[in-house]
Amino acid sequence: MEKLLLAADVVIPVSSEPIRNGAVVVDGGCIVDIGTSEEIEATHPHLPRIRKPNSVILPGFVNAHTHLELSWTRGKIRGFEDFTGWLERLVTLKAGGVDQDLVEDSMRMGLRDVIESGVTTVGEISSLNFGGRQMLKDSGMRVIAFLELFDRISSKLPSIEFKSENLYEERPFPHAPYSCGPELLDAVFACARENAVAVGIHLGESPDEVDFLKNMPNEFERKIFPLIGKETFTRPAAETPTRYIDGFVRGEDVRLSAVHMVQVADEDMEIIRSSDVGVILCPRSNVFLKIGKPNLRRMLDHERVGLGTDGLSSNSDLDFFREIRFLCDMMVEQGIRQSARLAVYFATLGGARALFIEEKTGSLEIGKSADIICVDCEEEVASDPYSCIVSSGPQNLQFSMVGGNFIYRKDSNAFCER
Numbered sequence: 001m002e003k004l005l006l007a008a009d010v011v012i013p014v015s016s017e018p019i020r021n022g023a024v025v026v027d028g029g030c031i032v033d034i035g036t037s038e039e040i041e042a043t044h045p046h047l048p049r050i051r052k053p054n055s056v057i058l059p060g061f062v063n064a065h066t067h068l069e070l071s072w073t074r075g076k077i078r079g080f081e082d083f084t085g086w087l088e089r090l091v092t093l094k095a096g097g098v099d100q101d102l103v104e105d106s107m108r109m110g111l112r113d114v115i116e117s118g119v120t121t122v123g124e125i126s127s128l129n130f131g132g133r134q135m136l137k138d139s140g141m142r143v144i145a146f147l148e149l150f151d152r153i154s155s156k157l158p159s160i161e162f163k164s165e166n167l168y169e170e171r172p173f174p175h176a177p178y179s180c181g182p183e184l185l186d187a188v189f190a191c192a193r194e195n196a197v198a199v200g201i202h203l204g205e206s207p208d209e210v211d212f213l214k215n216m217p218n219e220f221e222r223k224i225f226p227l228i229g230k231e232t233f234t235r236p237a238a239e240t241p242t243r244y245i246d247g248f249v250r251g252e253d254v255r256l257s258a259v260h261m262v263q264v265a266d267e268d269m270e271i272i273r274s275s276d277v278g279v280i281l282c283p284r285s286n287v288f289l290k291i292g293k294p295n296l297r298r299m300l301d302h303e304r305v306g307l308g309t310d311g312l313s314s315n316s317d318l319d320f321f322r323e324i325r326f327l328c329d330m331m332v333e334q335g336i337r338q339s340a341r342l343a344v345y346f347a348t349l350g351g352a353r354a355l356f357i358e359e360k361t362g363s364l365e366i367g368k369s370a371d372i373i374c375v376d377c378e379e380e381v382a383s384d385p386y387s388c389i390v391s392s393g394p395q396n397l398q399f400s401m402v403g404g405n406f407i408y409r410k411d412s413n414a415f416c417e418r
């Protein structure tokens, strides 16, 4: 990839203030300079250059939690009463079996929608034996493949290899505290400590999860366990899901990304901050599954907070612009100021931090990977670039690159000026 200059009406580095008439220089897959167009063009004359009218350049979005593999379930789960009603339907649907070609074709379409909504990094939940993972690698995106674990895998865990390549990294993902017993959680955190691998988990999602972990009557034991033929298991009683998991982490140096975190108490925030837990919010999924909305105010003084669409079994689409807009509206609803700026933060650097990859991506800084998108804005860009991004959609995406390579271009004709 040759050295390239990307210029725009506004460059939003996210880690610092927006630059009017800004430019970024990309070389060897990395960002090598950033500043005003004037400065950059003086320092780097005669470079091939891209500048779109009315445009904003910013870090590619981080969709920190998806289940692309479940794209085939789109529109198939309706009319459920509550979270466990939804889970019951999903488990039954999966047990009915599905054609592998359908799984892969729908995943390919899901992946396309993710890319066309400006996402350059995806945190994908993937079954252990899933053949479609190659598709993720071939997409050119940055991928954190969370390998989904259930109790039956406990004894085999030490033999699982979590691969790490340039743009592709595998991590363990015990599904949730109600589906994974203490033996598996202990084994996962031991493996994480030994191999310095980060971990992900669905945590603090439904009120029933809270009851389950308090050892109170709950719908998982009443309805879901009999359905899947699972024996219940003894577990240490905990007041909140965060405290429960903290009991397994035991203050040790483990990087944990907790997905959902709707059931969070004020006191949990102290644990989240001191253990430096990455929090991944999936607000549209939460509303879809009727579990309520996350308390966003609580999250504001924590840096590791990102955003995910979840999969098409719990969301109507994978349009990340819509997820950002929904988050932003929810912030306004909760009386949070500067909601557009914060929503863009959650969608980029916050997500990279929630996945512990902020050294590589999430902001436009010298030395970071060139994971960059360009969006054209319908309104006047310069007055409020963050709001421009929040009100954009896939139709506004001009190009998207990961590690300096284009993964999407709206019009590839006459792309560069020389």
Ligand code: MCF
Residues within 6 Å of the ligand: 067, 070, 087, 090, 091, 125, 148, 175, 176, 179, 202, 205, 285, 310, 311, 313, 314
């Ligand atoms: O994030 C949502 C809601 N919380 C829990 N699980 C899932 C979500 N989307 C998909 N799932 C899947 C999960 O990957 O539900 C299945 C798993 O394969 C349930 S099997 C107990």
Ligand code: FE
Residues within 6 Å of the ligand: 065, 066, 067, 125, 202, 259, 310, 311
């Ligand atoms: Fe999920």
